[in-house]
Every structure is written in structure tokens, then in C-alpha cells.
Amino acid sequence: MKSKIMQGGLLVAISLSPCTALAQGAVSSEWRWLTIVVFGAIIALTLLVTFIAAKRVSSASDYYAAGSGISGLQNGWAIAGDYLSAASFLGIAGLIALYGFDGFLYSVGFLVAFVTVLLVIAEPCRNIGKYTLSDILAFRNNPRTARVMGSLSIITVSIFYLTAQMVGGGLLVELIVGIDYTVSVIAVGVLMLVYVLFGGMLATTWVQIIKAVLLVIAAILLTILAWAPYGFSLPGLLDAVISDQKVLAQVVKLLGGAGNMNEAELGQLFLEPGLFLTRPLDLISLGLGLVLGTASLPHILMRFFTVPDAKQARKSVVWAMAIIGGFYVITLILGMSAAINVGALDIATFDEGGNMAAPLLAQHLGGGPDALLGNLLLAFVAAVAFATIVAVVAGLVLACSAAIAHDLYVNVFRGGHAEPAEQVRAARVATLIVGAIAITIGILAEGQNVAHLVGLAFAVAASANLPCLLLTLYWRRCNTGGIVAGILVGTLSAVALVMVSPNMTYPLIETADAQAVVDAGPATIKEIRADMAAAKSPGERKSLESQIAAVKDQVAAATADVKTYEGQTESMLGLRAPLFPLENPGIVSIPLGFLAVFLGSLLWRDRRAEEMWEETYVRQQTGILSSAGAAH
Amino acid sequence: MAATASNNNDPARNVDWSAIHADPKFQELHRKKKTLIVTLMIVSMIYYFLLPIGGGYFPGIFTVQVWGPVNVGILFALSQFVVAWIIAAVYAARGNGEFDRLAAEVRKNAERHGVMKPAAGESKRGAA
Numbered sequence: 143m144k145s146k147i148m149q150g151g152l153l154v155a156i157s158l159s160p161c162t163a164l165a166q167g168a169v170s171s172e173w174r175w176l177t178i179v180v181f182g183a184i185i186a187l188t189l190l191v192t193f194i195a196a197k198r199v200s201s202a203s204d205y206y207a208a209g210s211g212i213s214g215l216q217n218g219w220a221i222a223g224d225y226l227s228a229a230s231f232l233g234i235a236g237l238i239a240l241y242g243f244d245g246f247l248y249s250v251g252f253l254v255a256f257v258t259v260l261l262v263i264a265e266p267c268r269n270i271g272k273y274t275l276s277d278i279l280a281f282r283n284n285p286r287t288a289r290v291m292g293s294l295s296i297i298t299v300s301i302f303y304l305t306a307q308m309v310g311g312g313l314l315v316e317l318i319v320g321i322d323y324t325v326s327v328i329a330v331g332v333l334m335l336v337y338v339l340f341g342g343m344l345a346t347t348w349v350q351i352i353k354a355v356l357l358v359i360a361a362i363l364l365t366i367l368a369w370a371p372y373g374f375s376l377p378g379l380l381d382a383v384i385s386d387q388k389v390l391a392q393v394v395k396l397l398g399g400a401g402n403m404n405e406a407e408l409g410q411l412f413l414e415p416g417l418f419l420t421r422p423l424d425l426i427s428l429g430l431g432l433v434l435g436t437a438s439l440p441h442i443l444m445r446f447f448t449v450p451d452a453k454q455a456r457k458s459v460v461w462a463m464a465i466i467g468g469f470y471v472i473t474l475i476l477g478m479s480a481a482i483n484v485g486a487l488d489i490a491t492f493d494e495g496g497n498m499a500a501p502l503l504a505q506h507l508g509g510g511p512d513a514l515l516g517n518l519l520l521a522f523v524a525a526v527a528f529a530t531i532v533a534v535v536a537g538l539v540l541a542c543s544a545a546i547a548h549d550l551y552v553n554v555f556r557g558g559h560a561e562p563a564e565q566v567r568a569a570r571v572a573t574l575i576v577g578a579i580a581i582t583i584g585i586l587a588e589g590q591n592v593a594h595l596v597g598l599a600f601a602v603a604a605s606a607n608l609p610c611l612l613l614t615l616y617w618r619r620c621n622t623g624g625i626v627a628g629i630l631v632g633t634l635s636a637v638a639l640v641m642v643s644p645n646m647t648y649p650l651i652e653t654a655d656a657q658a659v660v661d662a663g664p665a666t667i668k669e670i671r672a673d674m675a676a677a678k679s680p681g682e683r684k685s686l687e688s689q690i691a692a693v694k695d696q697v698a699a700a701t702a703d704v705k706t707y708e709g710q711t712e713s714m715l716g717l718r719a720p721l722f723p724l725e726n727p728g729i730v731s732i733p734l735g736f737l738a739v740f741l742g743s744l745l746w747r748d749r750r751a752e753e754m755w756e757e758t759y760v761r762q763q764t765g766i767l768s769s770a771g772a773a774h
Numbered sequence: 775m776a777a778t779a780s781n782n783n784d785p786a787r788n789v790d791w792s793a794i795h796a797d798p799k800f801q802e803l804h805r806k807k808k809t810l811i812v813t814l815m816i817v818s819m820i821y822y823f824l825l826p827i828g829g830g831y832f833p834g835i836f837t838v839q840v841w842g843p844v845n846v847g848i849l850f851a852l853s854q855f856v857v858a859w860i861i862a863a864v865y866a867a868r869g870n871g872e873f874d875r876l877a878a879e880v881r882k883n884a885e886r887h888g889v890m891k892p893a894a895g896e897s898k899r900g901a902a
Contacts, residue, residue, distance in 0.1 A: 243829075243847055250825060250854045257818045257861055261811045265869075377842030384843050413845055414837045415829035422830020429826050433819070453874055460866045467855050474852075757791035763803060764877045766794070766884065767786055 173517040177319055180521040184356065184529055188337065191348040195341035202552075202565040203769075205342035206273035206544050207447040210770035212347055214454040218461020221445050223350030224537040225252075225436075225466060226357060227307060228314055228497070228530050229596055234470070235503075236496020237418065238477020240392065240486050242383075242411075244418035245477055249470035251429050253463065255436035260459040263437040266615050266762035268446045268455040272769040274541070275443050276549045279610055282754035283622040286554050291629040293545035295606045296440040298633055300542035301579075303439075303599040304535065308584030309592045311531035317493060318501055318524040324585055330528075331581035334536045338543075338573050343448055346536045353533040356526045358469060364500070364519070365472045367507040368479035383478050384409030387682065388485035391689065393417070395486075412481070424724045431597065431728035435604035438611055440541035441534075450770045479503055487685075487692055501527070539580060543572035594645040597726060598636065605731035606632025609739045615762055618755045623746020624739040632735030639727035644720045649710035651719065652703060659700035666693050794884045803876040810868055814861050821857050825850065 203209050212220070230252055237245030271277040276292025308327055315326035337345045372378035383389055384406070393408050394400045396417050400408060411417065419425045436442060446455045480489065480499040483506045492498035504523040508516030547568040552560045560568065610628040613620040640646075667690055674686045712718055722730075761767060794800055829836055829847060836847030 243851075246848075246851055247825065247829065250822070250851055253855060254818065254822045254858050257814070257858055260862055260865060261815055261818075377844050380843040380848075410837075410839070410843060410845075413843055413848060415833050415847060419829070422826060425826040425830055426823065429823060433822065452877075453870065456866055456869050460862050463859065463862050467859060471852070471855055474848075756795040757786060757789075759804075760791050760794045760800065760880075761786075763800070763807070764794075764880050766881055767789070 170511060170517075171320075173521070174320075176514075176517050177521040177524060180518070180525045181319075181528060184352075184525045185333065188333075188349045188352060188529070188532075191352065192337050192341040192345040195345035195348060198344055199340075199342040200566070201562050202273070202548065202569060204344065205566055205569045206444070206540070206548065207770075208343040208347055210448060210450050212448040212454075214449060214457025215461055216347065216351060217445060217449050217454065217458035218465060219354045220347045220350040220448075221442065221458060221462035222465040222469070223352075223354035223357075223530075223533050224441055224445060225462070226354065226469060226530065227534045227596075228310055228527055229306070230470075231357060231530055232314070232497040232500050232527060233495065234473045235476045235480060236489065236493075236499040238473060239480035239484070239489055239499040239503075240496045241396070241418035242389075242478075242481070243413050243415055246474050247415075247419065247425065249473050251432040252436075253467045253470050255433050256459055256463045256466065258433055258437040259442070260456065260463070262612060262615075263443070264446050264455040264459050265452040267443060267611075268449060268452050268770075269762045269765040269768050270758065271443075271447055273444070273447055273548050274544045275438065275440055275607060275611065276545065279614060279625055280553070282614065282751045282758045283625050283748065284750070287622050288625050289549040289554050291610075291625055292607075293549040295602065295629050295633055296545035296549075297542055299599045299603050299607070300440055300538045300545075300576075301583075302595045302602070303441075304538045304542070304576075304580050305583050305587060306592045306595040306599070307531060307535050307538065308580050309587045309590065311528075311535070312584055312588070314497060314527055314531065315524075317498065318520075318527065323588055327584035327588075328581060330531055330535060331577055331584065334532050334539060334580075335574065335577040337532070337536050338540055338577070339570055342569075343444075343540060346533075346540055347445075347448060349529070349536060350533045353526070353529040354465065356522075356529060358465065360504075360523055360526050361469055361472055361476065364479075364504055364507060364523075365475050368483065368503065369475050379475065379478060380413060383482055384412060386482040387685065388487065389481050391685075392481070392486035421724070423729065424726055427724050427726035427729035428597070430732055431600045431604045431726055433604075434608045434728070434732060435600035435602075438603045438607035439599070440545070440603075440607075441537040444537070444541045444544065447769075451768065452765050476500060476503060479507075483507070485685075487688060491692065535580065539573060539576045542576045543569060546576065547572035594640060594725070597645075598640050601636040601640070601727050601731060602633050604728055605636045605735035606630075609732070609735040613736075613739045613743070615758070617743075618752075618759075620739065620743045621746055621748035621751035623748060624741075624743030627742025628735055628739035631738035632731060635734045636727045636731040639722045639724075639731055641715055642717060642721035643725055643727065644723070645725050646713045646715070646717075646720070648713045648717065648719055649707040653707045656700040656703035656707075660697055660704065663693060663697035663700075789884070793887070794880060797880055797883055799876055799883060800880045803873060803880060806868075806876075807873055810865065814865055818858070818861050822854060825854060 198209075199205055201209070230248075234245060234248050234252075237248060239245070267275075267278055270281050274292065275296055276289045279288040279292040308330065311330050312323045312327035315321055315330070316323045319326075321329070337349050341348075369379060372382060386409070389412050390405055390408050393411050397411075403411075446458065449455050449458055477499065480503040484499065484502045489496055489499045489502060492502065501520055501523045504519035505511060505516045508514075508519035510516050547565070551568045551572070552558065552565055606629045609632060610625050613624060613628075670686050670690050670693070674683055677683045677686060724730075828850065833847075836845060836850065838846045840846060840849065
């Protein structure tokens with residue numbers, strides 16, 4: 143994991159780079175008490191819920207699936223809480239603030255992904271699954287083989303995703319509140335372990351619900367504050383965006399010069415495609431990964447086992463789509479408001495990935511860094527961000543430990559013969575192990591850029607899990623051979639393609655890019671100085687001054703980069719340049735995954751899978767004998 | 775019982791799954807559901823991928839301004855949300871009504887014709 147992402151990450155992600163200017167966090171020390179109060183209140187609420195839930199956890203079904211007693215509405219909120227990670231909450235608002243229209247494209251994919259979940263995954267999985275994705279793979283295929291494959295893929299996907307969340311989460315808490323990175327990672331990990339170990343899925347569900355409700359409240363509040371001055375008019379807000387000096391400066395910076403465009407044309411470019419995503423094929427590949435990957439992310443899939451039947455599973459997705467979609471629509475307003483109220487430059491000063499756009503917007507809307515309301519709003523958004531990380535990590539750890547305890551230990555190692563008490567004990571031990579691993583990875587990976595791991599998690603899910611799930615549910619001929627081939631080919635091809643993609647660090651390219659920044663520095667500064675001489679208002683002059691400081695910072699960082707890569711010519715795999723041109727492997731690895739399931743099934747003979755077809759199909763469609771043991 | 779994984783398949787051995795599979799009501803459920811899901815899936819995929827394809831290969835269309843600074847691209851991106859919600863609503867309406875009713879009939883038929891004994895071990899239900 144020595145790689146460093148460039149040119150905008152796969153999937154938004156948390157591409158934080160701790161910045162020179164403000165290592166102290168966005169909250170100034172005199173307001174630290176307020177942050178602690180808000181954090182304390184939210185943590186106390188979640189611990190109370192855990193305390194209540196802990197009394198109800200007695201069986202494996204309670205621990206993994208909250209006894210299948212969650213309602214569709216509750217589960218819809220919990221899915222939103224599980225899915226809206228810090229990357230999507232802070233990251234997308236940031237991308238819109240920095241890159242305008244292109245940032246908004248991410249929002250769309252994150253919602254449309256749920257159409258796949260609703261139409262082909264949620265109900266059948268509820269009907270024939272129990273606690274994990276492997277339950278579905280094992281249903282008609284060789285149970286041991288299918289479980290080993292399924293849990294391999296669950297563990298791979300969760301660890302990728304978990305690493306990104308832990309590292310990103312630690313940095314976010316450090317950035318916003320100013321607590322040391324290692325302490326942040328341990329705090330996130332320990333709190334999550336308390337929820338999961340004591341309260342199992344029931345506590346995790348309620349933590350996710352609380353977090354989603356807080357997140358929606360925060361988003362609506364900020365939207366009202368930001369949008370009201372424009373009379374809640376979209377053209378009104380966007381008119382202000384395209385004529386804003388900070389936005390114009392950002393567009394010029396992204397284009398590397400104004401060319402011969404006038405201000406109106408430059409401003410309008412912020413609302414048009416092309417500032418961030420310059421390779422359409424990469425965007426299509428990303429879209430495929432999103433739309434097909436979400437449906438088979440282990441922690442999302444697991445949520446459908448918490449409801450009693452297919453009807454509630456369906457309702458869960460519909461509620462989740464309303465909440466998640468509503469949230470992503472208003473990221474447009476939040477991002478655009480951050481672009482004019484805070485400005486790309488200030489956002490990037492804290493964090494180049496743009497993750498600070500929403501927190502800084504909150505502070506600005508409340509009256510700035512010196513106002514009580516400003517700091518209260520900032521503290522609230524920060525606490526929501528913290529709750530977000532903990533809630534997502536809890537879901538991931540639960541999914542990963544279910545694969546280890548339920549699939550590998552109970553069903554493969556013990557052949558399904560384990561007493562209920564032993565099953566719960568195994569689940570808790572697995573949770574503790576996965577939690578410890580997450581904290582360790584989080585601490586060890588400090589400073590590594592892990593942004594591509596989120597994209598990789600989606601890509602593996604879409605290339606390995608989804609073809610296997612879909613075909614074992616809907617294709618009569620699918621069998622164990624197909625599952626083995628699909629998981630292996632899907633996982634390996636997605637990982638291999640990323641290893642030789644532009645996501646990795648290629649010293650020659652890095653050096654050339656850094657050198658270009660160093661070379662362009664003096665000319666850019668000269669240009670800004672010329673503007674400064676012509677500037678009329680002191681405010682404008684001040685903003686130009688900070689631009690010069692930023693350019694100097696960039697040059698200094700680039701000079702350091704040139705030095706870092708001196709003498710190196712090859713990436714960690716010994717490549718001078720990427721072999722695969724795209725950052726997102728989906729467009730190649732997903733078809734490969736499907737092909738592998740087809741070929742593997744056709745080349746393999748598996749009488750059980752064939753004989754079980756009618757049972758599989760009837761049960762996934764009707765819910766007869768579903769593990770939830772509900773009314774039917 | 776809920777906790778004992780190996781018992782999962784036991785009651786299933788007492789069921790004549792082929793008979794349920796052959797039930798005309800089940801075939802009706804299968805046919806109607808397949809048609810709807812395939813249609814909605816295709817519509818959703820085509821509509822969604824028009825966004826990256828349009829933005830990447832036909833940016834000229836996206837840049838046409840229609841409402842002050844608001845251009846076709848922004849409206850099209852916003853329309854994606856509406857279309858996803860409509861697809862979800864259409865599917866949920868059919869599912870909550872027709873499909874759930876058909877599935878219940880299939881279950882009732884199965885019990886009446888004795889191809890299925892009601893599940894013996896009622897799972898312990900966790901409260902929430």
C-alpha cells in the first residue's frame with residue numbers, strides 16, 4: 143500500500159492529505175469545549191441505545207440479524223446510515239465545491255445503485271439467506287466450498303473498505319477536532335467495538351439510524367441557511383456561483399489558464415462537465431462498479447437479514463432510496479454554497495480532497511470562526527461525521543466477523559454443529575479480532591493514501607459477489623464450479639487491474655508532474671501580482687495574497703516530491719507507466735466475473751445444484767421456510 | 775432453533791418443491807415478476823449510463839442553457855433522481871400488491887394440497 147492516488151480518486155473517497163497550514167483542526171481551542179459537549183451528547187445517546195440493546199442479545203440471530211425484528215422503515219434509515227459514509231457525506235459536497243458539475247455526477251451513481259438492490263437482490267436474499275452473503279451462495283452449491291469462497295470475498299471487500307474508513311476517519315477527526323491521529327483511530331475503533339460486542343446488530347442498527355437522522359438534520363439545516371438568501375431558487379444560487387471570484391479563480395486554476403474566455407464563460411464552465419473527470423470511459427467504468435457493486439457490499443446486504451420478510455426488505459430499500467436520494471440531491475446546494483461561501487482555495491488549504499467543504503460551510507453559515515452559532519454548527523457537523531465513521535465501521539466489522547464466525551468457524555470448521563451459546567461466543571471473538579485488525583491497520587497506514595481502496599471494494603463486490611449472487615439466484619445451470627471461478631476471477635482481476643492502473647505511484651510520472659508545477663510557479667505568481675496591482679477592493683487583494691501563498695505552498699510541496707522520487711523509476715510492481723489506462727477496473731473485471739461464472743458452471747457437473755434449482759427459485763420468490771420464521 | 779444453522783434444510787426435505795414450482799399461480803408470479811424486473815432494469819441502466827456517456831462524449835448537449843445558468847446537464851442529472859424514484863415506486867406498488875398476493879396464494883395452495891407441512895420449529899423472534 144505504498145501508492146498515492148492522483149488525479150482524483152476512484153469513488154470520491156477520503157483523499158485527505160494533512161496540510162501544513164492547519165494541523166490544529168478547524169475548531170479553535172477556545173471553542174473546543176463546545177465540540178466536546180456536542181460529541182459527548184451524541185456518544186452518550188448511542189451508548190444508551192447499546193445498553194438497552196445489549197439485554198436483548200442472546201442468540202446468533204440476535205447478534206447478526208437483530209432477530210429479524212427490524213421494520214422496513216427502521217431498516218431504510220439504517221441502510222442510509224450504513225451507506226452514507228464520510229466519503230459520500232463530506233467527499234461529494236467537497237467535490238462539488240471544488241469541481242462543480244463533475245462532482246455532482248458521483249451523487250447520481252450512489253442513488254441509482256439502489257435500483258439494482260431493490261429489483262434483484264433485496265427480496266431473494268431475505269428469503270433464502272440468514273446472516274451472510276455466503277448463505278445464499280451455499281444454498282444450492284457445495285456448502286463448504288461456497289462458504290469458503292463467499293467469506294474470502296466478504297473479508298477482502300470489508301478489509302479494503304474498513305482500511306479506507308479507519309484511515310480516512312482518523313484523519314477527519316484529527317482535521318476537524320484536532321485530536322491526534324492515533325488517538326482518533328483508537329477512539330473510533332473502541333467505540334465501534336463497544337456497540338458491536340455488547341449490542342450486536344440491534345445496537346449497530348440503532349447507531350446507524352441515529353447517525354442517519356442526525357446527518358439528514360444537519361444537511362437540511364445547512365441547506366436552508368445556505369439557500370435562503372437566494373430565495374430557494376436554483377438559478378438564483380447558480381447565478382451567484384458563476385459570477386463568484388473564488389469560483390472563477392478555481393476554474394482558471396483547473397484549466398491552467400483563462401485562455402481567451404471572458405468571466406461569464408469561465409463561470410459557466412463550473413456548471414459543465416469536464417473539470418474533474420476527463421476520461422469518459424473511466425466514468426462509465428466507475429458507474430458500473432457503483433451500480434452493480436452496491437448490491438453486493440457485504441455490510442449492505444447483511445441489513446436485509448434484519449427484517450422479517452420480503453415485503454419489509456422491499457420497503458427498506460424504498461425508504462433508503464428516499465433518504466439517500468434526498469440527501470444526494472441537496473449535496474448540490476451544499477457543494478455550490480461551499481464554493482461561494484468558503485471558496486475552493488480555503489477548502490483545499492485544509493484538505494486537498496475537499497472533505498472540509500461541509501464543515502467549513504457550517505462554520506461560515508453560523509457566523510464564522512468567532513461566532514457561537516458558527517462553532518456550534520461546526521461541532522454538530524463534526525460530531526455527525528464522527529458518528530458516520532463509527533456507524534459505517536460497525537456495519538463493516540459485523541459483516542466481516544459474520545463471515546469468519548458464522549461461515550468459516552461454525553459452518554465450515556464445525557460442520558454446522560455448534561451450540562447457540564458457542565455461536566454467539568464465536569461471533570464476539572471474531573468481532574474482537576476484526577476490530578483489533580481494523581485499529582492496527584488504521585494506525586499502521588497513517589499517511590498512506592487509501593482513497594482507491596473504497597473504489598476497489600466496490601469493484602471486487604461488483605466483479606466477484608454480484609455475478610455469483612445473481613446467477614445462483616436466477617440461472618438454473620449455475621453451480622459450485624461457477625461460484626469458485628466467479629469469486630476468484632472477479633476478485634483477482636479487479637485487484638490486479640488496480641495494481642497496474644494509474645492509481646499506483648509511478649515515480650517518473652510523479653516527477654514530471656511535480657517538475658511542471660515547480661516550473662510554472664514563478665510565472666503564476668507573476669500573473670497574480672499583476673492582478674493584484676489592478677485589484678480595487680482590499681478584500682480582492684487579500685484573496686489574491688492568499689492565492690500567492692497557496693501557489694508557494696504547492697511549489698514547495700512539488701519540490702519536495704521531486705526530491706522524494708529522485709533516483710526511482712518504477713512503481714511497486716516494477717512498472718514505469720500504468721499498463722491499464724483506467725482507474726476503475728469495473729468495465730473489464732465485471733464482464734470477466736460474469737464470464738467466469740458462466741464457464742465455471744458449464745464445465746462443472748454438480749447434481750445438487752441442479753436438483754436444488756426448483757427449491758431455490760420457489761423459496762427466493764415466495765419466502766416459504768425463510769429463516770426469519772415469520773408468519774408464513 | 776434460529777441459532778442452529780444445520781437445521782436450515784431439514785423441514786425443506788418434506789416439501790415437494792417441484793409441485794409448487796409447477797403451480798400455475800407460481801408460474802404467473804414468475805412470469806409477471808420477470809417481465810417487470812427486466813423492463814425496469816433495462817430502462818434504469820440505459821437512462822443512467824446516458825449521463826456519463828452524454829457528459830463524456832456529447833458535452834455540447836449538456837452545456838445548453840435552459841433556465842438562467844441552469845443547463846441541460848444539471849437538469850438531466852437531477853432527472854436521474856426522479857427516474858430512480860419512479861422506478862422504485864412502480865416496482866414497490868406492483869410488489870406490495872400483486873406479487874405479495876400471488877406469493878401468498880402460492881403458499882396457501884402448497885399447504886392445502888399437502889405438499890408442504892407448516893414449518894415445525896418456529897424461530898425465536900428477537901424483539902426490537
